Amino acid sequence: MKKMTVLIVCMLFAVSGLYATGIQEGTEAKPTVTISVPWAGAELDQFLPVLKAFEAKENVKVKYLTYRGEDLSSILPAQFEAKQSLADIIFIWDWWVKKNPQYAIDLTSLWAPQKSAFIPSPAKAGGKVVSVPYVMVAKPGFWYRKSFFSANGLKVPGTWLEFTLLLKKIGSISGIKNPIVTGNGVGWPISDVTEHFLIAFGGADLQNDLINKKVKWTDPRVKKVFTNYLVPLLVANAFSDPVEWTQAIELWWGGDYGLYFMGNWITGMVKDASDLGVFSLPGAKALVTGQDWAFIPKYSDNVDLAKKLLSFMLSKEGQTIRAKSGGKLVIRNDVSSSLYPKADQAVAAVVAKMETTVTDLDDSIGGDWQRLFWDQLKLLWVSPTSLDDVLRKLQSELPK
Amino acid sequence: MKSRLKQWRIGLSFVLPAVALMAVFIVYPAVKTLILSFFDAQGNWVGLKNFITFLSHFDTLDLSRFPSKGPPWGSLINNSIWIIIHLPTTVILGIVFAVLLNNIKGGAFIKSVIFLGMVIPMVVGGVIIRFLFDENSGIIPLVMRFLGNEALGRSWTAYPQTALMALILGSILLWTGFSLTMHAAGLSTIPKELYEAADVDGAGILRKLFSITIPMLAPVTSVVIAMTLLYEIKIFDIVYTATLGGPGGSSMVLSLQMYFYAFRKLDANMASAVATVLTLFTLAVGIWLVRRNMKGEI
Numbered sequence: 001m002k003k004m005t006v007l008i009v010c011m012l013f014a015v016s017g018l019y020a021t022g023i024q025e026g027t028e029a030k031p032t033v034t035i036s037v038p039w040a041g042a043e044l045d046q047f048l049p050v051l052k053a054f055e056a057k058e059n060v061k062v063k064y065l066t067y068r069g070e071d072l073s074s075i076l077p078a079q080f081e082a083k084q085s086l087a088d089i090i091f092i093w094d095w096w097v098k099k100n101p102q103y104a105i106d107l108t109s110l111w112a113p114q115k116s117a118f119i120p121s122p123a124k125a126g127g128k129v130v131s132v133p134y135v136m137v138a139k140p141g142f143w144y145r146k147s148f149f150s151a152n153g154l155k156v157p158g159t160w161l162e163f164t165l166l167l168k169k170i171g172s173i174s175g176i177k178n179p180i181v182t183g184n185g186v187g188w189p190i191s192d193v194t195e196h197f198l199i200a201f202g203g204a205d206l207q208n209d210l211i212n213k214k215v216k217w218t219d220p221r222v223k224k225v226f227t228n229y230l231v232p233l234l235v236a237n238a239f240s241d242p243v244e245w246t247q248a249i250e251l252w253w254g255g256d257y258g259l260y261f262m263g264n265w266i267t268g269m270v271k272d273a274s275d276l277g278v279f280s281l282p283g284a285k286a287l288v289t290g291q292d293w294a295f296i297p298k299y300s301d302n303v304d305l306a307k308k309l310l311s312f313m314l315s316k317e318g319q320t321i322r323a324k325s326g327g328k329l330v331i332r333n334d335v336s337s338s339l340y341p342k343a344d345q346a347v348a349a350v351v352a353k354m355e356t357t358v359t360d361l362d363d364s365i366g367g368d369w370q371r372l373f374w375d376q377l378k379l380l381w382v383s384p385t386s387l388d389d390v391l392r393k394l395q396s397e398l399p400k
Numbered sequence: 401m402k403s404r405l406k407q408w409r410i411g412l413s414f415v416l417p418a419v420a421l422m423a424v425f426i427v428y429p430a431v432k433t434l435i436l437s438f439f440d441a442q443g444n445w446v447g448l449k450n451f452i453t454f455l456s457h458f459d460t461l462d463l464s465r466f467p468s469k470g471p472p473w474g475s476l477i478n479n480s481i482w483i484i485i486h487l488p489t490t491v492i493l494g495i496v497f498a499v500l501l502n503n504i505k506g507g508a509f510i511k512s513v514i515f516l517g518m519v520i521p522m523v524v525g526g527v528i529i530r531f532l533f534d535e536n537s538g539i540i541p542l543v544m545r546f547l548g549n550e551a552l553g554r555s556w557t558a559y560p561q562t563a564l565m566a567l568i569l570g571s572i573l574l575w576t577g578f579s580l581t582m583h584a585a586g587l588s589t590i591p592k593e594l595y596e597a598a599d600v601d602g603a604g605i606l607r608k609l610f611s612i613t614i615p616m617l618a619p620v621t622s623v624v625i626a627m628t629l630l631y632e633i634k635i636f637d638i639v640y641t642a643t644l645g646g647p648g649g650s651s652m653v654l655s656l657q658m659y660f661y662a663f664r665k666l667d668a669n670m671a672s673a674v675a676t677v678l679t680l681f682t683l684a685v686g687i688w689l690v691r692r693n694m695k696g697e698i
Contacts, residue, residue: 074663099666184558186644241535241558242647251536368664371644379472379648382559386648393458 032061033305036087038292040066042268046325053321054312060305069093070186076103076297085299088306094123094131094293095366101125104295105303107132110311117316117332120291133291134313135328138357139192140287140350141280142180142259143252143266149277154258156279160229163282167238170258177240180233181257182381183249184242187374191362193261194230194377195288196281201225204286204358211364217395226387234384242378263290264347268327273343278350287351290360291331365399372397430679436672450673459649459657471560472650475657478564482653483632485568486575491624493572494579499613501580502587511584515577522574526641529570533557540566557643560650567642567651574638575631579624586620587613626689633681654678 039047044066051062067075069092076092079085080103097104106128111118123131149155152173157163170179183189199207202225209215215222233239240248240257249269252260260266267273280287294313296306312318319330326341329348337348351357362370376390440446454460461474471478497514501507520528532538533556545553556566590613598608614621636655639645645652645660654674662671 074659077663077666187646241555243536243555244530244534247536367666368660371660371664375644375646376648378558378646379560379650382647390648 030059030061031302031305032063033089033302033309034063034065034087035089035306035309036065036067036072036091038066038068038091043265043327046268046327047322049325050313050318050321053318054309057312058308062309067091069096072096076100080297080299083299085297085301087297088300088302089294089296089310091134091292091294092131093363093366094133094291095363097131097293097295098123098125099367101128101130103298104130105298105300106130107296107307107310110307110314114314117334118314119331119333120289123293131293131295132310132314133331134294135292135322136289136331137263137265137292137328138287138289138347138351139196139261139263139360140278140347141196141284142261143276143278144259145253145275146277147275148255148258156277157282159282164233167233167236167259171238173258175255176258177251177256179238179257180259180261181240181248181252182242183245183260183262184378185245186371187378188362189245189248189262190242190377190381191374192263192288192360195361196261196284197230198222198225198361199286199288199358200281200284201229204356207286207288207358207361211359211361213398217391217398223387223391226391231380231384231387234381239381242381264329264344265327267341267343267347268325273326273341276343276346278346280350280354285355286358287354288360289329289351289357290363292328367399369394369397369399433672433675433679436669437676440669441667446669450670451677454657454670454673454677459645459652460654462649471564472648472652474649475645475652475654478651479633479635479653481564482568482571482635483629486571486632487625487628489572490575490579490628491621493576494581494583494624495614495617495621497576497580498583498587499609502584511580514580517574518577518581520574522637523641525570525574526638529566529638530557530642532570533562533566540569557651558647560647563643563647563651567639570642571635571638575628579628582620582624583617586617590616622689622692626685629685630682633678633685654681 035051037044037047044064048064051064054060055062065087067086067090072090072092073096075086076090077100080100104125107122108129111122111129111132118133120133120136122129122133144154152169154166154169155162157166167179170176182193195207198210202221206215206221206225210217210222243251245262246269248257248260249262249266251257253270267276270276294310296303296310300306313322314331316332316334319332319335320339322328323330323335323337323339324341326344329340329344329351337345340348362373365373373394376393379386380390437450438445438447440449455476457474458464458472459474461476462472465471466473466477497511501511517525533540535541535553535555535558538555541553541555544550552562556562594612594616595608598612603611634655635653636659639651639653639656640659643651645656655678658671658674658678661667661674
């Protein structure tokens with residue numbers, strides 16, 4: 001009996017020893033890098049292949065978190081004051097990093113060697129590159145379902161008159177609530193459509209002058225765009241009341257509305273992207289493109305690995321993987337647009353047709369003014385008679 | 401004498417950790433906030449300038465619109481409207497429900513359902529309010545359209561005339577559970593003999609309500625009023641998630657303004673000025689509550 005007990009104990013030791021060795025070998029900790037991105041759902045799915053490719057290439061683990069800029073702006077200051085960072089790479093507006101450059105590491109060595117391959121410029125502060133663009137978004141215009149247009153005999157308008165007639169025609173279709181659905185959220189979809197009107201009827205220069213504060217919001221040129229084009233449509237109920245922007249996609253796709261003004265990320269958010277068509281306002285010679293910006297915080301525990309990942313994301317290999325997923329445009333000029341899915345190729349074609357592109361107005365000015373801009377436009381949308389008041393407030397609150 | 405000193409030492413050893421924590425985490429930040437409110441971002445003394453800038457901003461008080469034109473009127477007016485509507489409604493509803501559901505079959509279940517509003521995190525409550533008053537998915541606009549009121553059959557949170565009201569009504573839904581629970585607990589402490597004596601004297605239901613129940617509940621009601629006032633003055637989360645203070649600032653409240661100064665404008669000094677004003681308001685409520693307590697009314 002004693003011998004038996006000793007044997008069992010020895011066997012247990014042997015087995016546990018083997019098991020322990022197995023554990024050690026199987027779970028050898030891989031270096032981990034954490035990235036905070038502003039995307040969720042389909043947008044995040046389009047990005048994940050890039051991370052997977054990096055993990056396979058470098059034999060590391062990439063942990064991702066989703067945080068919106070609005071939330072990060074309240075979390076990061078306290079974290080950085082405590083010399084902590086929630087991630088090794090963080091996506092947030094470039095204006096925020098430029099305002100807080102002391103928290104960002106210099107990315108010049110990462111950007112400069114390949115700068116001729118990049119379409120946009122990086123964000124600089126104090127002579128150093130503090131934030132870099134990763135992907136581009138374009139706001140090409142009004143999206144429609146090709147099947148809806150063909151079923152109702154509708155055509156893409158070539159003039160402003162044709163556009164207004166199209167809206168009337170859509171409005172008269174049974175089951176349609178309003179010709180255009182207005183996306184809501186914190187307010188950016190409304191500012192996007194407003195900027196499109198400003199650029200189409202005031203020109204790219206007007207948008208740039210407003211960004212650079214060379215033109216006042218109360219200037220007759222600005223007011224004319226609102227009073228002659230946007231406000232009459234609002235008064236005529238061509239736009240719906242603001243509807244939460246993802247819910248708006250469902251409603252528009254379901255046939256409650258005919259058109260939806262949105263950026264190119266919509267291509268990854270609909271059931272059948274091949275049914276998507278898009279057109280700009282007749283006469284538009286420019287459109288807004290924006291970028292999603294990333295920086296490496298000074299308090300990252302893993303600066304070298306973070307640089308490696310960011311470098312991979314910006315490389316031709318990383319950008320090629322991203323292009324194939326669609327939903328965003330890549331920032332490199334050496335990645336062929338033929339790699340995009342069909343719907344994104346259409347966006348790239350609209351962008352190529354334009355004389356120029358301009359940066360997003362409220363993203364460029366940023367700060368609390370951006371919030372005010374969104375909020376005042378939400379007011380204008382349901383109360384078009386308050387135009388003078390809205391423009392006056394936008395001007396009075398512009399940061400010096 | 402020696403034992404008294406020993407008692408003091410023991411007492412002090414119990415109190416000191418709490419005092420130390422309060423000093424570090426409450427007193428120091430409060431004093432620092434107060435100091436910051438009198439300086440600008442460069443550290444220069446500016447006196448009351450931050451307070452004047454804050455109080456004269458259209459998001460705080462828009463006298464060009466109030467009261468002749470419709471909203472937005474500013475956060476001071478909005479917080480006041482919130483108090484004027486929300487405070488009496490939640491207190492009265494709490495008393496009414498507590499009395500009606502007292503000692504009836506299924507009363508405890510209904511009280512639990514009403515109390516659910518208090519269990520839900522206010523951030524979630526804000527999202528619920530947004531959808532409750534949404535044209536496409538909300539029950540309130542649906543009912544209004546059914547009743548033939550097209551003006552109220554749209555998204556309440558999208559219009560300046562109805563955004564604040566949607567928040568206040570939603571908040572009543574969420575907060576009434578607190579008032580109900582407190583008053584229901586208060587009811588159980590009223591001696592039955594008082595009602596029996598009133599019955600002998602031939603008092604009716606209303607007479608008993610106004611002569612026994614409400615006066616006997618007064619201490620509880622005072623606490624409910626104070627806590628509700630503090631909630632209303634500091635209201636933030638449901639406004640942040642439901643409307644972000646819009647449209648056009650029509651549902652802006654003081655706490656949200658403070659948040660925007662701090663985290664959108666990155667102006668800690670202006671945010672401190674708003675925080676100081678908020679503290680003064682809440683302090684007034686606190687002092688009233690403490691005074692009532694000292695008089696033995698609570």
